[in-house]
Amino acid sequence: MKYPTLYQAFRKYINLSPEAYLDLENRLVHKTLDKKEFLIKEGQVIRYLPFIHKGLMVNYRLDDEGEKHVIQIRWAGLWLGDLYSFFSGAPTKFNIRTYQPTELLMINHETFDFITEKHPIYEKYFRLSIQNAYIATLNQIFNLHSSSAEARYLELIKNVPELLNDIPHYLIASYLSIKPQSLSRIRKNYK
Amino acid sequence: MKYPTLYQAFRKYINLSPEAYLDLENRLVHKTLDKKEFLIKEGQVIRYLPFIHKGLMVNYRLDDEGEKHVIQIRWAGLWLGDLYSFFSGAPTKFNIRTYQPTELLMINHETFDFITEKHPIYEKYFRLSIQNAYIATLNQIFNLHSSSAEARYLELIKNVPELLNDIPHYLIASYLSIKPQSLSRIRKNYK
DNA sequence: ATATTTCATTCACCTATGTTAATGAAATAC
DNA sequence: GTATTTCATTAACATAGGTGAATGAAATAT
Numbered sequence: 001m002k003y004p005t006l007y008q009a010f011r012k013y014i015n016l017s018p019e020a021y022l023d024l025e026n027r028l029v030h031k032t033l034d035k036k037e038f039l040i041k042e043g044q045v046i047r048y049l050p051f052i053h054k055g056l057m058v059n060y061r062l063d064d065e066g067e068k069h070v071i072q073i074r075w076a077g078l079w080l081g082d083l084y085s086f087f088s089g090a091p092t093k094f095n096i097r098t099y100q101p102t103e104l105l106m107i108n109h110e111t112f113d114f115i116t117e118k119h120p121i122y123e124k125y126f127r128l129s130i131q132n133a134y135i136a137t138l139n140q141i142f143n144l145h146s147s148s149a150e151a152r153y154l155e156l157i158k159n160v161p162e163l164l165n166d167i168p169h170y171l172i173a174s175y176l177s178i179k180p181q182s183l184s185r186i187r188k189n190y191k
Numbered sequence: 192m193k194y195p196t197l198y199q200a201f202r203k204y205i206n207l208s209p210e211a212y213l214d215l216e217n218r219l220v221h222k223t224l225d226k227k228e229f230l231i232k233e234g235q236v237i238r239y240l241p242f243i244h245k246g247l248m249v250n251y252r253l254d255d256e257g258e259k260h261v262i263q264i265r266w267a268g269l270w271l272g273d274l275y276s277f278f279s280g281a282p283t284k285f286n287i288r289t290y291q292p293t294e295l296l297m298i299n300h301e302t303f304d305f306i307t308e309k310h311p312i313y314e315k316y317f318r319l320s321i322q323n324a325y326i327a328t329l330n331q332i333f334n335l336h337s338s339s340a341e342a343r344y345l346e347l348i349k350n351v352p353e354l355l356n357d358i359p360h361y362l363i364a365s366y367l368s369i370k371p372q373s374l375s376r377i378r379k380n381y382k
Numbered sequence: 383a384t385a386t387t388t389c390a391t392t393c394a395c396c397t398a399t400g401t402t403a404a405t406g407a408a409a410t411a412c
Numbered sequence: 413g414t415a416t417t418t419c420a421t422t423a424a425c426a427t428a429g430g431t432g433a434a435t436g437a438a439a440t441a442t
Contacts, residue, residue, distance in 0.1 A: 061333050061337075063333075063337040067337070069333060069336040069337050071329060071332055071333060071336070083322065083325070084322050084323075084325065084326045087318075087319075087322060088319075088322070127278075127318060127321070128278075128279075130318070130321050130322060130325060131274065131275050131278060131279070131321060132275075133325060134274070134275065134321060134324060134325040134328065135275045137325065137328040137329055137332060138262060138328055140332055141262055141328060141331055141332060141335070142252050142254075142260060142262060144332070144335050144368065145260040145262070145365075145368045146252075146254040146258070146260050148398080149398080149399075150398090168418085168419065168420090169419080169420065169421095170419070170420085174336075177335065177336045178398095178399065178400085179399075179400060179401085180419085180420070180421090181399090181400075181401080181402095181420090181421080181422085182398080182399055182400070183420090184420060184421050184422075185398095185399085185421090185422090187420095187421090188421085188422085339428075340428080340429070341428090359388085359389065359390090360389080360390065360391095361389070361390080369428095369429065369430085370429075370430060370431080371389080371390070371391085372390090372391080372392085372393095372429090372430075372431080372432095373428085373429050373430070374390090375390060375391050375392075376391090376392090376428095376429080378390095378391090379391085379392085
């Protein structure tokens with residue numbers, strides 16, 4: 001078993017036999033990304049479901065003025081990417097890239113079809129996975145509605161303290177939906 | 192065929208035979224809600240997937256101070272409710288209620304299991320349905336990040352002009368993540 | 383029909399966050 | 413190793429949206 005992190009990710013939601021896991025592991029595409037590299041750019045059709053083995057990735061969209069808006073920050077142990085584009089074949093509106101060297105384990109369509117057919121339990125896993133991604137975004141909307149930028153910042157660094165060292169602060173600001181100057185102002189109160 | 196609206200909703204994403212549709216139709220629970228009635232309250236476990244046949248419904252969460260935050264407004268032709276709670280059995284954090292007389296067509300677990308087993312195409316439909324709900328919430332986050340309250344208001348009434356007559360304005364304000372007074376201020380500019 | 387409650391609106395004032403500009407430190411490119 | 417670019421921070425000022433209070437209209441209850 002080369003990737004116990006991945007096995008644990010499955011075991012969190014389903015009871016997966018080591019054999020069924022190995023059927024997948026043998027077909028994974030291992031991809032290494034440098035610091036500051038793109039995985040996905042707007043307009044592309046997503047051909048892989050990527051799992052973050054090491055490192056972290058940032059998902060942002062561009063508005064009409066070309067400004068970045070960070071929608072998701074995902075780290076080791078999580079899936080990411082545009083499930084919608086992967087399953088529907090529609091071009092994505094997202095840009096997904098690294099700011100730290102990152103290793104991904106990726107599943108392509110052929111592998112997805114193979115393992116879900118051979119082991120239907122994987123189907124359940126991915127439905128649960130979408131469901132959880134969905135509920136997480138509903139929570140994110142609720143937080144944007146109900147908490148101040150300061151409260152969202154404190155919550156974020158409580159959950160993921162290492163984030164401040166792993167990506168530029170202006171991306172954290174964007175994720176919190178404020179400007180870098182405002183993030184600095186908030187941070188000044190906690191020194 | 193008693194509910195062509197529902198059939199059309201399926202046909203939007205999948206190729207469903209009338210026979211397969213009728214297998215479901217016979218098992219639907221038809222529910223009529225008065226003006227101002229609750230379908231779901233926080234803490235309950237969701238036992239139905241509701242489709243809005245006529246009318247519209249509002250989904251909100253309460254924050255620590257007990258203030259409502261409207262997360263979704265859904266109208267005829269759409270599914271709603273907490274798919275997560277329905278599938279996982281976890282108690283919901285949402286409150287879902289009417290502000291207009293509304294008719295629902297509901298699927299319980301038994302019916303869901305029956306029709307997805309007999310017609311696996313339904314399984315695909317509900318996966319697509321979750322996917323679309325997920326992508327819609329990601330868009331909602333992007334809009335909260337990138338558009339002013341005024342722009343979000345104009346966009347909303349462009350898409351759903353009748354909303355202003357169908358639910359109290361303070362709920363529209365909440366959905367836009369502003370206060371009723373601010374919504375009034377914005378509306379004053381467009382008279 | 384009358385009383386009560388709910389709701390939309392307005393206003394004056396307040397506050398959180400945005401904007402513009404400047405500075406130095408750190409990272410990167412040459 | 414030096415030049416250049418990127419980034420975080422600060423400050424002064426601007427603005428969108430919040431707050432609290434008042435008013436009248438509409439909806440609801442009695």
